[in-house]
Amino acid sequence: MSLQRVWRQYAPTIVLAVVVILLWELIVRVFNIERFLLPAPSAILANFTSNLDRLTHIGWFTTKEALGGFAIGCSLGILAAFVTARWTIINETILPFAIAANSVPILAFAPIVNNWFGVDNPLSKMVIVAVIVFFPMMINTLRGLTLVDRNALELMHSYAASEVEILLKLRVPNALPYMFQAFKLAAALSMIGAVVSEYFGGNRSALGVFITQEAALFRFESAWSAIIIACIVGITFYLVILFVERLVIPWHASFRTTEHG
Amino acid sequence: MTENNSAVSIRNVTKIFNQGRPNEVVALEDISLEIQPNEFVSLIGPSGCGKSTLLRIIAELLQPTRGEVQVYGKTAHQARLDQDYGFVFQSATLYDWRTVAKNVQLPLEVMGFSREQRKQRASEMLKLVELEGFENHYPWQLSGGMQQRVSIARALSFNPKLLLMDEPFGALDEMTRERMNLELQRIWDRTQTTIVFVTHSIPEAVFLSSRVVLLSPRPGRITEILDIDLPMPRAWEVREDPHYFELVNHLRDTLRAIEGGVQ
Numbered sequence: 001m002s003l004q005r006v007w008r009q010y011a012p013t014i015v016l017a018v019v020v021i022l023l024w025e026l027i028v029r030v031f032n033i034e035r036f037l038l039p040a041p042s043a044i045l046a047n048f049t050s051n052l053d054r055l056t057h058i059g060w061f062t063t064k065e066a067l068g069g070f071a072i073g074c075s076l077g078i079l080a081a082f083v084t085a086r087w088t089i090i091n092e093t094i095l096p097f098a099i100a101a102n103s104v105p106i107l108a109f110a111p112i113v114n115n116w117f118g119v120d121n122p123l124s125k126m127v128i129v130a131v132i133v134f135f136p137m138m139i140n141t142l143r144g145l146t147l148v149d150r151n152a153l154e155l156m157h158s159y160a161a162s163e164v165e166i167l168l169k170l171r172v173p174n175a176l177p178y179m180f181q182a183f184k185l186a187a188a189l190s191m192i193g194a195v196v197s198e199y200f201g202g203n204r205s206a207l208g209v210f211i212t213q214e215a216a217l218f219r220f221e222s223a224w225s226a227i228i229i230a231c232i233v234g235i236t237f238y239l240v241i242l243f244v245e246r247l248v249i250p251w252h253a254s255f256r257t258t259e260h261g
Numbered sequence: 262m263t264e265n266n267s268a269v270s271i272r273n274v275t276k277i278f279n280q281g282r283p284n285e286v287v288a289l290e291d292i293s294l295e296i297q298p299n300e301f302v303s304l305i306g307p308s309g310c311g312k313s314t315l316l317r318i319i320a321e322l323l324q325p326t327r328g329e330v331q332v333y334g335k336t337a338h339q340a341r342l343d344q345d346y347g348f349v350f351q352s353a354t355l356y357d358w359r360t361v362a363k364n365v366q367l368p369l370e371v372m373g374f375s376r377e378q379r380k381q382r383a384s385e386m387l388k389l390v391e392l393e394g395f396e397n398h399y400p401w402q403l404s405g406g407m408q409q410r411v412s413i414a415r416a417l418s419f420n421p422k423l424l425l426m427d428e429p430f431g432a433l434d435e436m437t438r439e440r441m442n443l444e445l446q447r448i449w450d451r452t453q454t455t456i457v458f459v460t461h462s463i464p465e466a467v468f469l470s471s472r473v474v475l476l477s478p479r480p481g482r483i484t485e486i487l488d489i490d491l492p493m494p495r496a497w498e499v500r501e502d503p504h505y506f507e508l509v510n511h512l513r514d515t516l517r518a519i520e521g522g523v524q
């Protein structure tokens with residue numbers, strides 16, 4: 001991709017972001033909005049740059065929790081999907097449960113899980129994140145493994161291919177796009193899960209704890225700075241997955257260009 | 262059951278889908294047909310008469326409700342395990358995640374050919390279907406006709422003893438289709454495989470086949486088996502032969518008559 005094309009692709013997004021921030025600044029100044037309602041972007045930025053060290057420290061603390069939970073939840077979800085896909089009967093019994101469980105607001109359990117593992121223990125946040133991420137990961141992987149084109153499957157049967165070969169050469173590649181869909185969802189969910197479960201208590205150097213504390217002490221600019229950190233981590237996480245996706249499934253429809261090359 | 266050396270031996274095959282349920286469909290009724298080695302047999306008949314179902318039963322992708330199928334003296338099951346079948350579907354059914362060359366190599370991988378052999382076979386086959394230079398393209402970068410040619414190359418790559426083709430040229434334009442007809446005729450002549458071919462096109466069936474089997478609308482039964490006694494191997498000129506026209510017209514009239522019976 002040429003630089004010019006990258007620019008053309010993302011220019012509207014960047015322009016929109018700049019416009020929103022400028023409008024925000026303008027509105028806060030013109031209407032003289034109280035800073036506990038909405039601080040001006042310039043004020044947030046000033047706070048952000050002067051506290052950068054502390055912010056990166058707490059940001060990294062929470063990011064580790066999110067990453068840990070993501071890794072545990074996704075691995076278990078994928079594992080569960082493979083086991084379930086292997087046996088149709090289990091598949092048909094478990095899927096409705098998984099779908100039901102997926103719509104349970106798991107964050108509501110955060111205070112309970114905090115008690116189980118100790119509020120200070122990062123593991124309590126990882127467990128919450130893992131549980132949140134598990135179900136979409138499992139359901140999507142399972143879909144990918146089982147929703148295989150009929151002819152594509154018959155082709156394999158016509159070669160008398162074994163179940164293992166069908167799994168490796170057909171089901172897994174077919175599941176990859178579904179899995180990346182789930183990874184992207186899980187990336188967003190894991191950051192949200194980690195920060196929000198810290199709202200119910202956690203280590204002093206955790207992002208969620210910091211945000212509640214600063215807000216309670218009327219230091220709104222620094223609460224907002226922490227939120228920015230959370231956004232940056234979330235977006236970076238998402239972009240990393242997008243990048244890996246391009247490497248792993250370059251053949252997928254979402255990357256097709258109409259031109260050559 | 263007597264011993265025989267047919268390539269395909271279909272005996273009293275009946276297929277009923279969803280038997281005993283309200284949506285029961287009798288797709289095929291009492292089909293019996295012997296196909297000799299190196300024959301080219303076309304199945305032709307109205308839409309929904311069970312042509313694809315019959316191909317699937319021969320390849321043991323479906324079980325017949327009654328009757329049995331033997332392939333080179335073996336059960337269809339054994340023939341499948343022996344990897345005797347090359348199947349070409351109506352849609353090309355290429356794997357999106359594989360390049361053209363890798364798609365052609367798929368059966369070779371399953372069948373345990375060495376890397377060298379796979380490469381060599383794939384490039385031979387792609388040459389045969391005139392797709393040299395497209396080895397590293399992905400399926401979506403090819404036209405429908407090119408995709409179908411890849412799927413034919415894939416089916417031929419391991420020299421199957423029996424080639425089953427379900428309307429392989431249905432999606433092609435007239436020009437490409439005629440060229441593919443010539444090509445297939447040449448491939449058949451060279452490889453000496455037995456081919457069972459499903460088509461909607463009467464001229465295509467007559468041009469390619471040694472015999473044409475006409476099926477009636479649901480439930481599919483054999484209405485007529487027509488020997489195509491035109492000289493082999495067939496060249497373009499066959500299509501100007503008066504006898505060719507006779508055969509085409511005869512099939513057209515018969516098909517119209519049996520289709521008229523239900524409409």
Ligand SMILES: Nc1ncnc2c1ncn2[C@@H]1O[C@H](COP(=O)(O)OP(=O)(O)OP(=O)(O)O)[C@@H](O)[C@H]1O
Nearest residue numbers: 278279286288307308309310311312313314315479
């Ligand atoms: N899996 C299935 N379950 C139920 N009915 C089926 C199934 N497959 C085919 N049928 C029915 O069997 C009949 C024959 O289908 P088949 O696909 O063999 O027809 P066909 O001759 O190949 O038609 P076409 O020329 O349109 O491809 C149809 O009425 C179809 O609805």
Ligand SMILES: [Mg+2]
Nearest residue numbers: 312313314427
């Ligand atoms: Mg059909």
